[in-house]
Amino acid sequence: MMDYCLELSYDIFIADEMLEQAKLESFVNESLLIVEGTNTISNMQVIIESFGDKFKSVIKKIVNAIVNMWHKFLEGMNTLFKSDKGYLDKYKDTILKKQVRLGTLTMPNYEKGMKDLLNKKIPPFNYQSLKANLSNDKEQSSFRKSIYNDYKPDVEFPAFVKNKMQGGEKDITVNGSQLNMTNLFNFCYNFDKLAKGIENEINSINKVGNQAMSIIDEKVRNTVKTESSIYGTAKYFSNVYRAFIDEAVGFDGKTDNSKYNPSHTDGEHDTNDNTSQNLEGETAEEATENIKTYISVCGQLLAAKLTVARNCHKDYMSIIREHVRSYAGNKEASEDKANSKQKDVDTNTTDNPKKDKNIIQKGLETVKSFLS
Numbered sequence: 001m002m003d004y005c006l007e008l009s010y011d012i013f014i015a016d017e018m019l020e021q022a023k024l025e026s027f028v029n030e031s032l033l034i035v036e037g038t039n040t041i042s043n044m045q046v047i048i049e050s051f052g053d054k055f056k057s058v059i060k061k062i063v064n065a066i067v068n069m070w071h072k073f074l075e076g077m078n079t080l081f082k083s084d085k086g087y088l089d090k091y092k093d094t095i096l097k098k099q100v101r102l103g104t105l106t107m108p109n110y111e112k113g114m115k116d117l118l119n120k121k122i123p124p125f126n127y128q129s130l131k132a133n134l135s136n137d138k139e140q141s142s143f144r145k146s147i148y149n150d151y152k153p154d155v156e157f158p159a160f161v162k163n164k165m166q167g168g169e170k171d172i173t174v175n176g177s178q179l180n181m182t183n184l185f186n187f188c189y190n191f192d193k194l195a196k197g198i199e200n201e202i203n204s205i206n207k208v209g210n211q212a213m214s215i216i217d218e219k220v221r222n223t224v225k226t227e228s229s230i231y232g233t234a235k236y237f238s239n240v241y242r243a244f245i246d247e248a249v250g251f252d253g254k255t256d257n258s259k260y261n262p263s264h265t266d267g268e269h270d271t272n273d274n275t276s277q278n279l280e281g282e283t284a285e286e287a288t289e290n291i292k293t294y295i296s297v298c299g300q301l302l303a304a305k306l307t308v309a310r311n312c313h314k315d316y317m318s319i320i321r322e323h324v325r326s327y328a329g330n331k332e333a334s335e336d337k338a339n340s341k342q343k344d345v346d347t348n349t350t351d352n353p354k355k356d357k358n359i360i361q362k363g364l365e366t367v368k369s370f371l372s
Contacts, residue, residue, distance in 0.1 A: 004069050004303040005158035011065035012296050015058050019292065022054040023285060030240050048284070052220035055288040056213050062292065063209035066299040070202045073306050074195075077313075081192050084317055088189050091324045095185050101326045102176025105319065109167030110312045111183065117165040117308055118194065122201050122298040123147060125208045127215060127291070131282075134290035137297070144297055157297060161304035166312070181323065184316045191313055198305060205298055212291045219284035 029047050088095065110117075123130070123146065130143070137143040141153045151160055163169045187194075 004073070004306045005162060005300065008065055008069055008299055008303040009158065012062060012299070015061040015065075015292065015296075018061060019055070019058045019288065022051050022058070025054075026051045026285075027240060030238065034240065048220055052216055052284050055284055056216050058288060059209055059212045059216070059291055059295065062295050062299060063206060066202060066205055066295070066302065069299075069303060069306065070199065073310065077191075077195070077310065080313075080317075081195075084188060084191075084313075088185060088320070091320075091328070092185070094324050094327050095181055095320055098323070098327055100176045100179050100181060100323055102179070102319070102322055105174045105176060105179075106171050107174065107315050108308075108311070109172045110308075110315070111180075112167030113163075113165045113308070114167075114183075114187075116161075117305060117312070120147075120161075120165070120301070120305070122204065122301055125204070125211065125294065127211075130294060131290055134293045135286070137293050143293060147297070147301065158300040158304050161301050162308055165304060165308040176323075179319065181320070184320055188313055188316050188320065191309075194309055198302060198309070201298075201302055205295055205302075208291070208295060212288075212295075215287050215291065216284050219282060219287045 026047060033043050033047075133142040133146050141151060144151050144153075144157050148160065148164065151157065
């Protein structure tokens with residue numbers, strides 16, 4: 001069955017590599033300035049602004065991947081929205097009033113996961129309130145746990161969400177007579193409403209992408225030249241020293257970084273010598289990492305939701321058609337084939353999960369070898 005999580009994971013991997021490449025280039029360019037001994041602030045301004053644009057391209061890469069994922073979903077499902085609704089209207093009485101005469105079925109436990117599928121939403125984006133969880137997510141899964149408090153990082157987040165929404169990792173066996181055809185009918189009949197809700201979430205992520213551009217621009221301006229509360233002179237963030245460097249001190253590496261503590265806004269000194277933790281303010285790179293985490297995790301949640309929604313719709317409609325055929329027989333089968341034949345029309349995808357995984361794995365290996 002189709003799995004949008006695999007495709008999005010590939011795009012997130014590419015975005016991660018783009019960010020690491022930008023950080024490396026920034027480090028190398030600054031190192032060259034140090035060796036050349038050229039003017040610090042004016043040259044650093046050019047470097048930081050150029051890499052601000054590269055940071056923004058990382059965010060755009062992931063947002064575009066999520067939007068494209070949605071378009072692929074619509075491309076594969078739009079035709080079925082109309083034909084399936086017509087089918088359900090035509091055979092409504094048979095579906096809802098006739099006793100189910102199907103045998104044993106094996107499928108995911110959709111009923112168990114239905115609440116998550118229908119109701120789990122991406123968190124609203126408020127950067128200041130989310131920043132702590134986002135910055136700690138890589139080490140502690142803080143942001144992902146804020147969405148699912150029982151999430152455990154030994155499982156990939158997309159797989160965890162997908163299992164939640166489809167009622168577990170393993171399929172269950174169900175006797176046809178135990179099926180609630182009303183629930184199956186309502187899910188398929190109202191599928192366009194579920195899709196509309198997902199579309200609204202996709203649009204929200206698109207807006208976050210636009211907000212991210214402004215946030216990164218602001219961080220770039222603050223990183224290029226900001227007033228030091230201690231020395232009273234300009235300073236900039238150094239990717240080499242991983243600290244704010246005072247213009248009066250320059251590149252000699254003797255700056256007292258222990259005095260720069262992000263929790264101190266009044267210039268008070270701190271005796272902590274861990275310079276990696278004592279950066280004054282937030283850099284464009286850190287903001288990009290945090291926003292990338294938000295968009296990636298939310299995109300993974302939506303990829304899981306689209307995957308389960310599509311598979312559930314496909315399985316439910318197959319059951320409904322078999323139920324109708326058990327009463328209408330060959331007449332229904334021929335009409336169904338002529339008027340509302342259900343087929344997989346997703347483009348650039350396969351229904352072979354192993355093949356999907358192999359294609360993406362080969363792509364990852366190609367990118368890795370190119371970057372190395």
